[in-house]
Amino acid sequence: MDWFYSHRYTIGIVVGVIFGILARLNMLRTDYRQYPTYPHGKIIHISLGVIAAGLGAVAVPALLDKNYTAVTFLSLAAQQFRDVRNMERQSLTKVDELELVPRGAAYIEGIAMVFEGRNYLVIFSAFLASLFSILFAWYWGVLAGILSIWIAHFFKSGKKLGDIADIEAVPIRMDGPDLFVGSVYIMNVGLQDSRSKIQEHGVGFLIKPKNRNSRVTLANLGQRQAILHDISTLFGVYRDEGEPSLRPMAKLDMNSGILGVLLLPQEQDVDKTFVALHRVPVLESAVRMPSEAGVNKNKGA
Numbered sequence: 001m002d003w004f005y006s007h008r009y010t011i012g013i014v015v016g017v018i019f020g021i022l023a024r025l026n027m028l029r030t031d032y033r034q035y036p037t038y039p040h041g042k043i044i045h046i047s048l049g050v051i052a053a054g055l056g057a058v059a060v061p062a063l064l065d066k067n068y069t070a071v072t073f074l075s076l077a078a079q080q081f082r083d084v085r086n087m088e089r090q091s092l093t094k095v096d097e098l099e100l101v102p103r104g105a106a107y108i109e110g111i112a113m114v115f116e117g118r119n120y121l122v123i124f125s126a127f128l129a130s131l132f133s134i135l136f137a138w139y140w141g142v143l144a145g146i147l148s149i150w151i152a153h154f155f156k157s158g159k160k161l162g163d164i165a166d167i168e169a170v171p172i173r174m175d176g177p178d179l180f181v182g183s184v185y186i187m188n189v190g191l192q193d194s195r196s197k198i199q200e201h202g203v204g205f206l207i208k209p210k211n212r213n214s215r216v217t218l219a220n221l222g223q224r225q226a227i228l229h230d231i232s233t234l235f236g237v238y239r240d241e242g243e244p245s246l247r248p249m250a251k252l253d254m255n256s257g258i259l260g261v262l263l264l265p266q267e268q269d270v271d272k273t274f275v276a277l278h279r280v281p282v283l284e285s286a287v288r289m290p291s292e293a294g295v296n297k298n299k300g301a
Helices: 002-027 040-064 073-096 105-135 138-154 192-201 212-219 221-235 270-278 294-299
Strands: 165-170 172-175 178-181 184-188 203-209 249-252 259-263
Touching: 002 040, 002 105, 002 138, 040 073, 040 105, 073 105, 105 138, 105 221, 165 270, 172 192, 178 203, 178 259, 184 249, 184 259, 203 212, 203 270, 212 221, 221 249, 221 259, 221 270
Parallel strands: none
Antiparallel strands: 165 203, 172 178, 178 184, 203 259, 249 259
């Protein structure tokens, strides 16, 4: 009987580790932001994923054998993954100093938090696959592993800008030295050369919040900077160091809550830019829900 359970434990651990690694691979992608970098950034995160998968898979036999002391190593793992978050934050902050259009602190914190959270999703996938393999049979573990990967994929990404706002392409115009995107005032441009370049290369968009929660989210400076960084990464930016007038900007119409966005892409394709704006991630740190506050609910009662 001991051999039987030992054999099932081995199968469960193997199945759990496999599905934990598959879950991490499913959540690991080098996209247009080029992060994590290839290949060394990926090697680091895959290695951490293997460790997380092993922790999740081994936790099941430890619990079934009532070896509760052994499960405490999960708390050590949690500390290690928090260190990973700090490492990502520090690395991205250093890199951000060299960007023509920086990510901003809120975007960096969001990326760091994502990489920590995905290791916990790997532990969850490995734990679930290992549990079902040991308690029932290996094929039930495989089924549970597939389900856990689907759940992890569901939690991999959050809302996009298109979910919380309506986006409209509008012309930019100069009223003397004053620059407007639609009806939203952006800035004063003193040099005639800068005005000509902005009119030649600039494109404008109005981002209209769908509700009061979206309005507060769009007002967040970190969310605005994320919009500018993502689009500049995708389509380039027509500027260089030491040219403060040639930089993408996002200014808020304080009366309506509409966000006017001035972009200076090297690749001027309004249709592609329109689609890309809808796909900009909504930062978790920027999300605000004032409508859920009790005082606001009572106000409408």
